[in-house]
Amino acid sequence: MGKRWLMAMVAVVAVVAVGGIGFAAFTANAYIGASAQAGTLSLYWGAPGGTMPTGTGSQSYNTCPAGLLSEKNTNNDTVTFSAGNLAPGDYCTFSATLYDGGSLPGTVTAIAVGPSVSTICTLSDGYGTAISHPAVSWGSISPTTPISYTASIGLEAGLGNSYQGSSCSFTITVTATAS
Amino acid sequence: MRLTRASTTGLVIVAVLLTAGTGFAAFTAQAYVNGNAAAGTLGPLVWNPGPTASGFGGGTCTVVRGMTNAPDDTLLLTAGNLAPGASCTYGDALTNQGSLPAAVSETITYANGALCSVLFYGDTFFSSAIAIGEGGQTSTTPVPAIGAHAEMNWAGTITLPSGTPTSYMGDTCDFTVTVTGTAGS
Numbered sequence: 001m002g003k004r005w006l007m008a009m010v011a012v013v014a015v016v017a018v019g020g021i022g023f024a025a026f027t028a029n030a031y032i033g034a035s036a037q038a039g040t041l042s043l044y045w046g047a048p049g050g051t052m053p054t055g056t057g058s059q060s061y062n063t064c065p066a067g068l069l070s071e072k073n074t075n076n077d078t079v080t081f082s083a084g085n086l087a088p089g090d091y092c093t094f095s096a097t098l099y100d101g102g103s104l105p106g107t108v109t110a111i112a113v114g115p116s117v118s119t120i121c122t123l124s125d126g127y128g129t130a131i132s133h134p135a136v137s138w139g140s141i142s143p144t145t146p147i148s149y150t151a152s153i154g155l156e157a158g159l160g161n162s163y164q165g166s167s168c169s170f171t172i173t174v175t176a177t178a179s
Numbered sequence: 180m181r182l183t184r185a186s187t188t189g190l191v192i193v194a195v196l197l198t199a200g201t202g203f204a205a206f207t208a209q210a211y212v213n214g215n216a217a218a219g220t221l222g223p224l225v226w227n228p229g230p231t232a233s234g235f236g237g238g239t240c241t242v243v244r245g246m247t248n249a250p251d252d253t254l255l256l257t258a259g260n261l262a263p264g265a266s267c268t269y270g271d272a273l274t275n276q277g278s279l280p281a282a283v284s285e286t287i288t289y290a291n292g293a294l295c296s297v298l299f300y301g302d303t304f305f306s307s308a309i310a311i312g313e314g315g316q317t318s319t320t321p322v323p324a325i326g327a328h329a330e331m332n333w334a335g336t337i338t339l340p341s342g343t344p345t346s347y348m349g350d351t352c353d354f355t356v357t358v359t360g361t362a363g364s
Contacts, residue, residue: 026361026363027220027362028221029224029247029252029359031253031254031332032254032355033355033356034258034300034352034353035257035258036257036267036352037259037261037351037352038262039237039260039261039262041348074268080193096204103260121327178263179263
Protein backbone atom coordinates (compact mmCIF):
# COMPACT_ATOMS: atom_id res chain seq x y z
CA MET A 1 0.00 0.00 0.00
CA GLY A 2 2.74 2.48 1.02
CA LYS A 3 4.91 1.66 -1.93
CA ARG A 4 2.03 1.96 -4.36
CA TRP A 5 1.04 5.34 -2.88
CA LEU A 6 4.60 6.60 -3.17
CA MET A 7 4.75 5.53 -6.79
CA ALA A 8 1.49 7.36 -7.51
CA MET A 9 2.79 10.57 -5.97
CA VAL A 10 5.99 10.36 -7.98
CA ALA A 11 3.93 9.93 -11.12
CA VAL A 12 1.74 12.97 -10.34
CA VAL A 13 4.74 15.17 -9.63
CA ALA A 14 6.37 14.04 -12.84
CA VAL A 15 3.26 14.82 -14.88
CA VAL A 16 2.93 18.27 -13.34
CA ALA A 17 6.59 19.02 -13.85
CA VAL A 18 6.50 17.97 -17.46
CA GLY A 19 3.13 19.39 -18.39
CA GLY A 20 3.23 22.56 -16.30
CA ILE A 21 -0.51 22.40 -15.90
CA GLY A 22 -1.58 25.80 -14.58
CA PHE A 23 1.22 26.44 -12.16
CA ALA A 24 3.23 28.85 -14.23
CA ALA A 25 2.37 31.68 -16.52
CA PHE A 26 4.04 34.75 -17.90
CA THR A 27 3.38 37.85 -15.83
CA ALA A 28 4.31 41.49 -16.06
CA ASN A 29 3.50 44.24 -13.60
CA ALA A 30 2.82 47.93 -13.64
CA TYR A 31 2.23 50.01 -10.54
CA ILE A 32 0.29 52.96 -9.24
CA GLY A 33 1.81 54.64 -6.23
CA ALA A 34 -0.55 57.07 -4.56
CA SER A 35 -0.30 59.52 -1.70
CA ALA A 36 -3.21 61.47 -0.29
CA GLN A 37 -3.49 63.92 2.54
CA ALA A 38 -6.49 65.57 4.09
CA GLY A 39 -6.30 69.31 4.45
CA THR A 40 -6.66 71.17 7.71
CA LEU A 41 -8.94 73.88 8.96
CA SER A 42 -8.40 75.81 12.16
CA LEU A 43 -9.50 79.18 13.46
CA TYR A 44 -7.77 81.55 15.79
CA TRP A 45 -8.09 85.15 16.80
CA GLY A 46 -5.33 87.69 16.33
CA ALA A 47 -1.99 86.80 14.79
CA PRO A 48 1.59 87.97 14.66
CA GLY A 49 1.41 91.04 12.51
CA GLY A 50 -2.37 91.00 12.63
CA THR A 51 -4.94 93.00 14.51
CA MET A 52 -5.14 92.16 18.18
CA PRO A 53 -8.49 92.58 19.86
CA THR A 54 -9.24 96.12 20.95
CA GLY A 55 -12.16 97.79 22.68
CA THR A 56 -13.42 101.36 22.81
CA GLY A 57 -16.18 102.73 25.00
CA SER A 58 -18.92 105.03 23.89
CA GLN A 59 -18.32 107.11 27.04
CA SER A 60 -15.09 107.95 28.76
CA TYR A 61 -16.12 106.03 31.86
CA ASN A 62 -16.85 102.76 30.06
CA THR A 63 -14.29 100.02 30.53
CA CYS A 64 -13.92 97.86 27.46
CA PRO A 65 -11.08 95.34 27.80
CA ALA A 66 -10.55 92.73 25.16
CA GLY A 67 -8.14 89.82 25.10
CA LEU A 68 -7.28 86.38 23.82
CA LEU A 69 -7.77 83.15 25.68
CA SER A 70 -6.27 79.76 25.05
CA GLU A 71 -8.64 77.87 27.22
CA LYS A 72 -10.46 75.76 24.65
CA ASN A 73 -9.10 73.60 21.88
CA THR A 74 -6.18 75.53 20.45
CA ASN A 75 -4.21 78.64 21.18
CA ASN A 76 -6.12 81.87 20.77
CA ASP A 77 -9.32 80.23 19.68
CA THR A 78 -11.29 82.44 22.06
CA VAL A 79 -11.53 86.20 22.20
CA THR A 80 -13.10 87.83 25.24
CA PHE A 81 -14.88 91.15 25.12
CA SER A 82 -15.95 92.70 28.38
CA ALA A 83 -18.08 95.82 28.54
CA GLY A 84 -18.19 97.31 32.04
CA ASN A 85 -19.45 100.29 33.97
CA LEU A 86 -22.22 100.90 31.47
CA ALA A 87 -25.11 103.25 31.88
CA PRO A 88 -28.35 102.51 29.99
CA GLY A 89 -27.68 103.06 26.27
CA ASP A 90 -23.90 102.84 26.61
CA TYR A 91 -21.85 100.34 24.66
CA CYS A 92 -18.34 99.15 23.92
CA THR A 93 -17.09 98.56 20.41
CA PHE A 94 -14.61 95.74 19.93
CA SER A 95 -12.50 94.64 17.00
CA ALA A 96 -10.58 91.48 16.32
CA THR A 97 -9.38 89.49 13.34
CA LEU A 98 -10.30 85.88 12.72
CA TYR A 99 -7.66 83.83 10.92
CA ASP A 100 -7.69 80.49 9.18
CA GLY A 101 -4.60 78.70 10.42
CA GLY A 102 -5.18 75.59 8.33
CA SER A 103 -4.69 74.77 4.69
CA LEU A 104 -8.30 74.71 3.52
CA PRO A 105 -10.75 77.52 2.87
CA GLY A 106 -14.05 77.38 4.69
CA THR A 107 -17.36 79.02 5.18
CA VAL A 108 -17.97 80.61 8.56
CA THR A 109 -21.14 80.72 10.58
CA ALA A 110 -21.72 82.14 14.02
CA ILE A 111 -24.32 81.51 16.64
CA ALA A 112 -24.69 83.38 19.91
CA VAL A 113 -25.94 81.69 23.04
CA GLY A 114 -27.00 83.58 26.10
CA PRO A 115 -27.25 85.88 27.85
CA SER A 116 -28.02 84.97 31.40
CA VAL A 117 -30.30 88.02 31.64
CA SER A 118 -31.71 88.39 28.18
CA THR A 119 -33.36 91.77 28.45
CA ILE A 120 -30.49 94.05 29.29
CA CYS A 121 -27.76 93.32 26.75
CA THR A 122 -27.44 94.29 23.13
CA LEU A 123 -25.11 92.86 20.54
CA SER A 124 -24.65 94.05 17.02
CA ASP A 125 -22.01 93.43 14.43
CA GLY A 126 -21.55 93.71 10.71
CA TYR A 127 -22.99 90.27 10.16
CA GLY A 128 -26.29 90.71 11.95
CA THR A 129 -25.31 88.47 14.82
CA ALA A 130 -27.59 88.95 17.79
CA ILE A 131 -27.79 87.38 21.19
CA SER A 132 -29.80 84.16 21.25
CA HIS A 133 -30.33 84.26 17.56
CA PRO A 134 -30.03 81.54 14.91
CA ALA A 135 -26.72 81.09 13.17
CA VAL A 136 -25.68 83.75 10.70
CA SER A 137 -23.08 83.59 7.97
CA TRP A 138 -19.83 85.45 8.28
CA GLY A 139 -18.87 84.51 4.76
CA SER A 140 -15.73 82.78 3.55
CA ILE A 141 -12.35 82.48 5.14
CA SER A 142 -9.08 81.10 3.83
CA PRO A 143 -5.46 80.95 4.94
CA THR A 144 -4.85 84.16 3.00
CA THR A 145 -8.19 85.87 3.63
CA PRO A 146 -8.99 86.53 7.30
CA ILE A 147 -12.20 88.03 8.57
CA SER A 148 -12.20 91.39 10.32
CA TYR A 149 -14.79 91.40 13.07
CA THR A 150 -16.28 94.36 14.88
CA ALA A 151 -19.06 94.12 17.45
CA SER A 152 -20.78 96.44 19.82
CA ILE A 153 -21.94 95.19 23.19
CA GLY A 154 -24.09 97.47 25.25
CA LEU A 155 -26.74 97.99 27.86
CA GLU A 156 -30.30 98.46 26.65
CA ALA A 157 -31.51 102.04 26.77
CA GLY A 158 -34.31 102.85 29.18
CA LEU A 159 -33.42 100.34 31.86
CA GLY A 160 -34.53 101.28 35.36
CA ASN A 161 -32.61 101.41 38.59
CA SER A 162 -33.33 97.77 39.34
CA TYR A 163 -30.72 96.81 36.73
CA GLN A 164 -27.92 98.75 38.32
CA GLY A 165 -24.95 96.46 38.90
CA SER A 166 -26.47 93.62 36.87
CA SER A 167 -24.60 91.80 34.14
CA CYS A 168 -25.12 89.47 31.27
CA SER A 169 -22.83 87.05 29.54
CA PHE A 170 -23.04 85.21 26.30
CA THR A 171 -20.90 83.14 23.98
CA ILE A 172 -20.60 83.33 20.21
CA THR A 173 -19.47 80.09 18.64
CA VAL A 174 -17.83 80.62 15.28
CA THR A 175 -17.65 77.56 13.06
CA ALA A 176 -15.73 77.19 9.82
CA THR A 177 -16.69 74.36 7.53
CA ALA A 178 -14.74 72.93 4.61
CA SER A 179 -16.68 70.48 2.50
CA MET B 180 41.95 -30.40 -42.77
CA ARG B 181 38.56 -31.92 -43.00
CA LEU B 182 35.56 -29.64 -42.98
CA THR B 183 32.45 -30.62 -41.25
CA ARG B 184 29.11 -30.42 -42.99
CA ALA B 185 28.13 -27.42 -40.97
CA SER B 186 31.29 -25.52 -41.76
CA THR B 187 30.87 -26.22 -45.40
CA THR B 188 27.32 -24.96 -45.37
CA GLY B 189 28.37 -21.72 -43.63
CA LEU B 190 31.11 -21.05 -46.12
CA VAL B 191 28.69 -21.55 -48.98
CA ILE B 192 26.26 -19.03 -47.51
CA VAL B 193 28.95 -16.42 -46.96
CA ALA B 194 30.19 -16.86 -50.49
CA VAL B 195 26.66 -16.45 -51.88
CA LEU B 196 26.06 -13.30 -49.88
CA LEU B 197 29.35 -11.75 -50.92
CA THR B 198 28.61 -12.48 -54.51
CA ALA B 199 25.00 -11.25 -54.58
CA GLY B 200 25.34 -8.39 -52.11
CA THR B 201 21.82 -8.89 -50.83
CA GLY B 202 20.90 -6.16 -48.26
CA PHE B 203 24.19 -4.68 -47.30
CA ALA B 204 24.18 -1.82 -49.80
CA ALA B 205 21.27 0.20 -51.08
CA PHE B 206 20.39 3.67 -52.30
CA THR B 207 19.40 5.97 -49.43
CA ALA B 208 17.96 9.45 -49.14
CA GLN B 209 16.99 11.53 -46.09
CA ALA B 210 14.49 14.21 -45.27
CA TYR B 211 14.43 16.21 -42.04
CA VAL B 212 12.11 18.12 -39.78
CA ASN B 213 13.64 21.03 -37.93
CA GLY B 214 11.58 22.03 -34.89
CA ASN B 215 11.78 25.48 -33.32
CA ALA B 216 9.61 27.21 -30.75
CA ALA B 217 10.06 30.68 -29.33
CA ALA B 218 8.26 32.02 -26.29
CA GLY B 219 6.53 35.33 -26.70
CA THR B 220 7.11 38.29 -24.44
CA LEU B 221 4.66 39.78 -22.04
CA GLY B 222 5.23 43.38 -21.28
CA PRO B 223 6.81 45.36 -20.01
CA LEU B 224 3.68 47.22 -19.11
CA VAL B 225 4.45 50.90 -19.17
CA TRP B 226 2.49 54.06 -18.59
CA ASN B 227 2.27 56.44 -21.49
CA PRO B 228 3.75 59.93 -21.47
CA GLY B 229 1.52 62.82 -20.49
CA PRO B 230 -0.67 61.52 -17.65
CA THR B 231 -3.29 64.01 -16.53
CA ALA B 232 -4.61 65.10 -13.14
CA SER B 233 -7.43 67.40 -12.16
CA GLY B 234 -9.17 68.24 -8.92
CA PHE B 235 -12.67 68.79 -7.67
CA GLY B 236 -13.36 70.56 -4.42
CA GLY B 237 -10.02 72.27 -3.98
CA GLY B 238 -7.68 69.31 -3.73
CA THR B 239 -4.12 69.55 -4.99
CA CYS B 240 -3.77 66.79 -7.58
CA THR B 241 -0.62 65.80 -9.41
CA VAL B 242 0.60 62.80 -11.37
CA VAL B 243 3.98 61.83 -12.79
CA ARG B 244 5.49 58.67 -14.18
CA GLY B 245 8.12 56.81 -12.22
CA MET B 246 9.91 53.52 -11.91
CA THR B 247 9.52 50.59 -9.58
CA ASN B 248 11.20 47.78 -11.51
CA ALA B 249 11.34 49.15 -15.03
CA PRO B 250 11.25 52.63 -16.53
CA ASP B 251 7.77 54.16 -16.58
CA ASP B 252 6.15 51.14 -14.97
CA THR B 253 4.76 53.29 -12.18
CA LEU B 254 2.26 56.09 -12.04
CA LEU B 255 2.70 58.33 -8.99
CA LEU B 256 -0.49 60.01 -7.88
CA THR B 257 -0.80 62.68 -5.21
CA ALA B 258 -3.95 64.11 -3.74
CA GLY B 259 -3.18 66.83 -1.24
CA ASN B 260 -5.11 69.26 0.92
CA LEU B 261 -8.32 67.29 0.56
CA ALA B 262 -11.46 68.61 2.16
CA PRO B 263 -14.43 66.32 2.73
CA GLY B 264 -16.12 65.84 -0.63
CA ALA B 265 -12.99 66.67 -2.62
CA SER B 266 -11.57 64.33 -5.22
CA CYS B 267 -8.72 64.04 -7.69
CA THR B 268 -9.13 62.49 -11.11
CA TYR B 269 -6.30 61.02 -13.12
CA GLY B 270 -5.92 59.69 -16.63
CA ASP B 271 -3.33 57.86 -18.71
CA ALA B 272 -2.92 54.85 -20.94
CA LEU B 273 -1.11 51.61 -20.16
CA THR B 274 0.85 50.04 -22.99
CA ASN B 275 1.76 46.39 -23.33
CA GLN B 276 5.08 46.43 -25.12
CA GLY B 277 5.25 42.67 -25.38
CA SER B 278 4.24 40.31 -28.16
CA LEU B 279 1.60 38.51 -26.12
CA PRO B 280 -1.78 39.87 -25.13
CA ALA B 281 -1.98 40.51 -21.41
CA ALA B 282 -4.96 39.68 -19.27
CA VAL B 283 -4.85 42.36 -16.58
CA SER B 284 -6.12 42.80 -13.06
CA GLU B 285 -5.30 45.04 -10.13
CA THR B 286 -4.58 44.60 -6.46
CA ILE B 287 -4.00 47.15 -3.73
CA THR B 288 -0.73 45.75 -2.50
CA TYR B 289 0.18 48.33 0.13
CA ALA B 290 -1.65 50.82 2.30
CA ASN B 291 -0.43 52.90 5.18
CA GLY B 292 -1.82 55.87 7.09
CA ALA B 293 -4.83 56.78 9.18
CA LEU B 294 -6.59 58.43 6.26
CA CYS B 295 -6.75 55.09 4.42
CA SER B 296 -9.66 54.02 6.59
CA VAL B 297 -11.90 56.68 5.04
CA LEU B 298 -10.23 57.36 1.67
CA PHE B 299 -11.76 55.90 -1.49
CA TYR B 300 -10.02 54.78 -4.67
CA GLY B 301 -11.61 53.90 -7.95
CA ASP B 302 -10.38 53.31 -11.47
CA THR B 303 -10.90 51.31 -14.61
CA PHE B 304 -10.36 48.10 -12.65
CA PHE B 305 -12.25 49.13 -9.53
CA SER B 306 -15.22 50.66 -11.32
CA SER B 307 -16.98 50.97 -7.98
CA ALA B 308 -14.66 52.96 -5.77
CA ILE B 309 -13.50 51.09 -2.71
CA ALA B 310 -12.36 52.15 0.73
CA ILE B 311 -8.61 51.60 0.75
CA GLY B 312 -8.51 50.39 4.31
CA GLU B 313 -5.67 47.99 4.91
CA GLY B 314 -5.40 47.11 1.21
CA GLY B 315 -5.38 43.63 -0.28
CA GLN B 316 -8.41 44.05 -2.50
CA THR B 317 -8.24 42.57 -6.00
CA SER B 318 -10.31 44.00 -8.80
CA THR B 319 -13.30 42.08 -10.03
CA THR B 320 -14.42 44.32 -12.87
CA PRO B 321 -13.80 42.52 -16.18
CA VAL B 322 -11.23 44.41 -18.21
CA PRO B 323 -10.38 43.40 -21.78
CA ALA B 324 -6.90 42.04 -22.30
CA ILE B 325 -4.31 44.47 -23.58
CA GLY B 326 -3.23 43.23 -26.99
CA ALA B 327 0.35 42.84 -28.08
CA HIS B 328 1.94 46.23 -28.61
CA ALA B 329 -1.39 47.81 -27.74
CA GLU B 330 -2.63 50.12 -25.01
CA MET B 331 -5.66 50.54 -22.81
CA ASN B 332 -7.05 53.79 -21.50
CA TRP B 333 -7.05 54.12 -17.75
CA ALA B 334 -8.76 56.59 -15.43
CA GLY B 335 -8.67 56.77 -11.66
CA THR B 336 -10.02 58.83 -8.78
CA ILE B 337 -9.07 59.44 -5.17
CA THR B 338 -11.91 60.78 -3.05
CA LEU B 339 -12.29 61.97 0.50
CA PRO B 340 -15.99 61.41 1.14
CA SER B 341 -18.31 64.13 2.32
CA GLY B 342 -18.89 63.93 6.01
CA THR B 343 -15.37 62.78 6.85
CA PRO B 344 -14.95 63.62 10.54
CA THR B 345 -12.74 66.48 11.67
CA SER B 346 -10.51 64.00 13.45
CA TYR B 347 -8.97 63.07 10.09
CA MET B 348 -7.73 66.57 9.36
CA GLY B 349 -4.11 66.49 8.22
CA ASP B 350 -3.96 62.69 8.14
CA THR B 351 -2.30 60.88 5.25
CA CYS B 352 -2.69 57.70 3.27
CA ASP B 353 -0.05 56.12 1.07
CA PHE B 354 -1.00 53.15 -1.03
CA THR B 355 0.23 51.12 -3.97
CA VAL B 356 -1.83 49.50 -6.66
CA THR B 357 -0.21 46.74 -8.66
CA VAL B 358 -1.43 46.01 -12.16
CA THR B 359 -0.62 42.46 -13.14
CA GLY B 360 -0.67 41.25 -16.72
CA THR B 361 -0.81 37.52 -17.34
CA ALA B 362 -0.45 35.35 -20.41
CA GLY B 363 -0.69 31.61 -20.50
CA SER B 364 -1.71 29.17 -17.87
